[in-house]
Amino acid sequence: SQKIEQNSEALNIQEGKTATLTCNYTNYSPAYLQWYRQDPGRGPVFLLLIRENEKEKRKERLKVTFDTTLKQSLFHITASQPADSATYLCALEEGGSQGNLIFGKGTKLSVKP
């Protein structure tokens, strides 16, 4: 069966450390993988997109990797801050799907001062 799993429901880290979130998928062939941030009571907000032929993408303190052999994406936040506390969602988009995204359940990140 098809699955997309974000390994941790919750992740607690200390301010200044690097947060690493994992997204694994089974029986999908994504052309793109996206990461979103969601604050309580709000809609998700797009952060980064990585294509199947890209290994790594960076944006400021954020870094995403995509390994189609392992069927895994890692999302890193370096020098984390309490303001980074939120739920982070990964989403797959298969080629030819016309933008139909399949979301993981999310990881709730808490950054303690």
Next chain:
Amino acid sequence: DVKVTQSSRYLVKRTGEKVFLECVQDMDHENMFWYRQDPGLGLRLIYFSYDVKMKEKGDIPEGYSVSREKKERFSLILESASTNQTSMYLCASSFPGQGGTEAFFGQGTRLTVV
């Protein structure tokens, strides 16, 4: 600044009522989506639309219908609301470009059916 606007942030309806959730986007996007989000279940796709008057069922369409008469507006209809439809409803839109499609979400409607 791009915007997806949902008509209500909070809504309380009675069992059996017909409920309309409205979503409007100002980005001229072809794609529009309705999701519901529940604790432990994540975002689940109810319906989506690739163009005006077109609709496709998502993963959980039962008990819902949609309408897209204009490009900018996508309505979700609960034909006869039930308590198990109490949830956070999220609308999204995107442009089906060649390089992956970032989705823009509304602020969500928290619907309670009593």
